[in-house]
Amino acid sequence: MAELGHEVLGVDVDDSKIAALSAGTVPFYEPGLPEVLQRNLESGRLSFSTNYARAAEFAHVHFLGVGTPQRHGSYAADMTYVRAVIEELVPMLKGDHVIFGKSTVPVGTAAKLQELADSLAPEGTSVEIAWNPEFLREGYAVKDTITPDRIVLGVRGGESAAEEIAREVYAQPLEQDTPFLVTDLQTAELVKVAANAFLATKISFINAVSEICEITGGDVVALADAIGHDDRIGRKFLGAGLGFGGGCLPKDIRAFMARAGELGADQALTFLREVDAINMRRRDRTVDLAKRAFNGSLLGHRVTVLGCAFKPNSDDVRDSPALSVAGSLSLGGAAVTVYDPQGMDNARKVFPTLNYADSAHAALEDAELVILATEWQEFRELDPEATGKLVASRRIIDGRNVLDVSAWQSAGWIIEALGRSVNNLA
Numbered sequence: 001m002a003e004l005g006h007e008v009l010g011v012d013v014d015d016s017k018i019a020a021l022s023a024g025t026v027p028f029y030e031p032g033l034p035e036v037l038q039r040n041l042e043s044g045r046l047s048f049s050t051n052y053a054r055a056a057e058f059a060h061v062h063f064l065g066v067g068t069p070q071r072h073g074s075y076a077a078d079m080t081y082v083r084a085v086i087e088e089l090v091p092m093l094k095g096d097h098v099i100f101g102k103s104t105v106p107v108g109t110a111a112k113l114q115e116l117a118d119s120l121a122p123e124g125t126s127v128e129i130a131w132n133p134e135f136l137r138e139g140y141a142v143k144d145t146i147t148p149d150r151i152v153l154g155v156r157g158g159e160s161a162a163e164e165i166a167r168e169v170y171a172q173p174l175e176q177d178t179p180f181l182v183t184d185l186q187t188a189e190l191v192k193v194a195a196n197a198f199l200a201t202k203i204s205f206i207n208a209v210s211e212i213c214e215i216t217g218g219d220v221v222a223l224a225d226a227i228g229h230d231d232r233i234g235r236k237f238l239g240a241g242l243g244f245g246g247g248c249l250p251k252d253i254r255a256f257m258a259r260a261g262e263l264g265a266d267q268a269l270t271f272l273r274e275v276d277a278i279n280m281r282r283r284d285r286t287v288d289l290a291k292r293a294f295n296g297s298l299l300g301h302r303v304t305v306l307g308c309a310f311k312p313n314s315d316d317v318r319d320s321p322a323l324s325v326a327g328s329l330s331l332g333g334a335a336v337t338v339y340d341p342q343g344m345d346n347a348r349k350v351f352p353t354l355n356y357a358d359s360a361h362a363a364l365e366d367a368e369l370v371i372l373a374t375e376w377q378e379f380r381e382l383d384p385e386a387t388g389k390l391v392a393s394r395r396i397i398d399g400r401n402v403l404d405v406s407a408w409q410s411a412g413w414i415i416e417a418l419g420r421s422v423n424n425l426a
């Protein structure tokens, strides 16, 4: 927002994040963001605080983007943090305000928050809740924010100032003809979860086909290329492999199912259970392939897992397929060494018992089996011959279908790729 020319105060309840940001350090890995932060701190347009009273005084336009994680012991989203923002901010406001919700929330949330805000707003103060779902991709967050592929805005019926304010806030992308879709609140909330449910379904679709390819000896990559030429299908998100993870897709499809259940429409989304199950089976399949490489027992075997972030260009390990595989192998008795260019600090907090190497080179030394679990460019570019000199045994599982199978085979590797030639590890 500061980069788009606005005066911005960023608020978080986490003191350490606010201290880091104020000092010009982004407390997570996001390419291009450190430069944006630095530039806007220096211009004086951007500052940070943990103080809600300051936020209430600072602005009349607020963006709410706190976490909506999966609730413990349930599929539903935990709305505690979102509600806490309204409960803390609204009683301090004076004048006319709009709060744009950006968090991914169950349909119906905005209307409920409007009621909550109305009950908390001081005499003479008006607070409008609008919903402006966020579509940025981690790893491309700066680009996706400055030049979004669309802007969706949900506004309440009756009197509303939100659209006019949003047009001012997003004047720069709107000048570049970014599609701007104004809907009711519930449609805007649903747009986000429907988009994520579709993407998850597309990945699980190809991974389900992958299971059949494995049995029949088919090649899921060639198949995806072939069906991807059909415009109606498209090749994107047909990357068969270890499947999806992260802080969004898994919890969003579960929250969508939970909400459908509350609405009496659980049948409408039961297919998402299968989408989730197919996705989780890919992790089990990878662990099984590793076991098969050692004739059924992982005990004491040295396995190197390349990658622990849920995807490349991110340090996010939330529900990471790579880390889940590394953890399962370790629990199965393997001596697991992990290397990831960015994700290791976060991974250490979740799985302190794995060995973390300082480089891919160090991680590969003496490995009996290598698993490529996150498709960082560095791993895609590994040279089969040079890598072969580091390991104890030339065996690799390509969990992301990014390696050139024949090049690795020519260098004497036994390579297994999910959904492709399963026979050479048996």
Ligand SMILES: NC(=O)c1ccc[n+]([C@@H]2O[C@H](COP(=O)([O-])OP(=O)(O)OC[C@H]3O[C@@H](n4cnc5c(N)ncnc54)[C@H](O)[C@@H]3O)[C@@H](O)[C@H]2O)c1
Binding pocket: 011, 012, 013, 014, 017, 065, 066, 067, 068, 081, 084, 085, 102, 103, 104, 105, 134, 135, 136, 137, 138, 247, 248
């Ligand atoms: N990460 C993504 O790529 C992405 C993309 C689109 C949408 N979303 C949605 O955006 C929301 C946030 O996701 P995230 O990945 O940034 O989560 P996150 O957990 O990384 O960050 C949430 C932040 O909110 C802060 N917070 C909690 N309570 C607060 C309060 N009362 N006041 C101020 N700050 C508070 C936390 O300290 C934390 O820093 C979620 O609803 C998510 O589904 C995320």
